[in-house]
Every structure is written in structure tokens, then in C-alpha cells.
Amino acid sequence: MLLSKNTINFSNYRNIVVLTGAGVSVASGLPPYRGPGGLWNNINPDDHADLAVLENNPGAVWELSGIERKTLENAKPNVAHIALAEFESKLFSSQQFTLITQNIDGLHQQAGSQNVIEIHGNLHRTKCSNTDCSLEPYIDHLSYKETVPQCPLCGSILRPDIVLFGEYLPVKEEWLSKRALRDCDLFIAIGTSGTVSPASQFVRSADYSGARTILINLEPMKPKNPYFQEEYLGLAEEIVPILFGNNDGN
Numbered sequence: 001m002l003l004s005k006n007t008i009n010f011s012n013y014r015n016i017v018v019l020t021g022a023g024v025s026v027a028s029g030l031p032p033y034r035g036p037g038g039l040w041n042n043i044n045p046d047d048h049a050d051l052a053v054l055e056n057n058p059g060a061v062w063e064l065s066g067i068e069r070k071t072l073e074n075a076k077p078n079v080a081h082i083a084l085a086e087f088e089s090k091l092f093s094s095q096q097f098t099l100i101t102q103n104i105d106g107l108h109q110q111a112g113s114q115n116v117i118e119i120h121g122n123l124h125r126t127k128c129s130n131t132d133c134s135l136e137p138y139i140d141h142l143s144y145k146e147t148v149p150q151c152p153l154c155g156s157i158l159r160p161d162i163v164l165f166g167e168y169l170p171v172k173e174e175w176l177s178k179r180a181l182r183d184c185d186l187f188i189a190i191g192t193s194g195t196v197s198p199a200s201q202f203v204r205s206a207d208y209s210g211a212r213t214i215l216i217n218l219e220p221m222k223p224k225n226p227y228f229q230e231e232y233l234g235l236a237e238e239i240v241p242i243l244f245g246n247n248d249g250n
């Protein structure tokens with residue numbers, strides 16, 4: 001399908017939910033996880049980003065997070081992040097906008113987005129691995145190349161505040177996402193394959209709520225997810241400003 005600035009008349013919608021994945025941050029210099037140039041082509045997530053690794057070899061988790069934190073040092077929001085933030089700022093007061101992101105880079109907030117749900121956490125935060133510990137997650141940009149950091153309160157290892165493979169989504173963020181999806185009348189997933197969780201589940205919820213559902217991604221869905229009613233192919237940094245730039249709140 002061809003896309004234009006009139007593809008969506010946003011004033012027709014009251015509860016808009018956008019889900020973003022790695023494709024939104026590629027133009028900021030961050031590699032996607034899968035596909036051409038993907039992080040997982042060179043690094044096996046089973047060895048660096050799995051819950052079992054955190055328990056057995058936490059240094060390997062920090063090794064990957066250290067690389068990612070280094071990459072993030074120079075990353076800036078791109079036009080897709082900025083278009084979404086400006087779009088949110090121009091909505092009617094009667095409209096609700098929720099930006100759910102799978103990205104851990106914090107670039108949506110840097111661009112000025114307000115209502116952001118980070119379902120996979122944030123790489124800029126460190127937290128205690130002991131879930132009973134009272135240490136609050138805190139902003140942290142260090143790489144920890146040599147030693148695994150320890151919690152000053154309980155002595156357990158500290159870890160990046162991101163969701164590893166084998167872990168559940170954070171309870172609060174999952175609940176907020178489900179609530180937004182339950183009420184939504186327009187759901188747009190951007191820069192994510194649409195065929196794996198959580199995008200595949202979220203679109204089902206949105207469709208069940210009666211929402212219009214749209215996927216924007218570089219590559220077509222394989223296999224096709226029938227809950228996405230429309231699919232537009234292309235780079236997020238090209239499509240998002242066209243699609244979302246037309247909203248002037250009138």
C-alpha cells in the first residue's frame with residue numbers, strides 16, 4: 001500500500017497507541033537486533049542477554065551492555081523520534097496517546113515524548129539483581145569492563161535494568177500497556193517485525209478492541225500476521241515524519 005500524509009486522519013481517533021521497535025533507532029546509529037547488520041548476527045544472545053547468564057556469568061551480560069552503553073553515548077534522536085514527540089505535543093486534550101517502546105535506548109524521552117512505556121527497560125539504568133532489595137534503579141552510564149558491580153545495600157550483583165531473554169515483562173509496564181491497548185482505536189507498530197512477541201500479542205489486543213491496526217517496517221511480515229490490517233514498507237525515518245507530521249491539532 002502507498003502511504004501519504006493523508007493516510008491517517010488522526011482527529012478521528014481518541015486513543016492512539018504506537019509501539020516502536022529497533023527499526024526506529026537505526027537512523028540514530030543503533031544496530032537492529034535481527035536482519036541485515038543486526039546485533040545478533042555477531043553476538044549470541046544466549047551467551048550475553050539471557051537470565052541464566054546473569055545468574056552464572058553476569059560479566060557476560062555487562063560485556064554486551066557495556067558495548068551498547070558505549071554505542072549510545074553518541075546516539076541522538078532522529079527525525080522519527082522527533083516527529084512522534086511533536087505529534088504528541090499537538091494532540092487535542094480529548095485525545096490519549098501512548099508510546100510503548102521495546103527500545104532500551106531512551107531516545108523517545110530525549111526527543112521529548114511524554115507518555116512512554118518502556119516494556120524492555122532502559123539501558124541507562126542499573127538495578128540490584130535481588131528483587132527483595134530496596135535499592136532503587138538509578139541512572140548509570142558506566143560500562144563495567146573489569147568487574148561486576150555489587151549492590152551497596154545487600155551485596156548482590158548489580159545488573160542493567162533491561163529485560164533479558166527468559167524474563168517476564170515488568171509488571172507495571174505490562175499492565176499500563178494492556179490498559180492502553182484495551183481502550184485504543186488506532187494502533188501503529190513501527191520498526192518491529194510484527195510477528196514476534198510482544199508486537200504480535202499487542203496487535204491482537206488492539207484488534208480485539210476494534211482498533212485500526214497498522215504496521216510500518218522495512219521488511220514485510222513473514223509469516224503475515226492477520227491482525228495487522230494495513231502494512232507499509234520503508235524506513236521509519238522516512239515514513240514516520242510523513243505520517244505523523246500532518247497532525248496540526250485541527
Ligand SMILES: [Zn+2]
Nearest residue numbers: 128133151154
Ligand atoms: Zn541490593
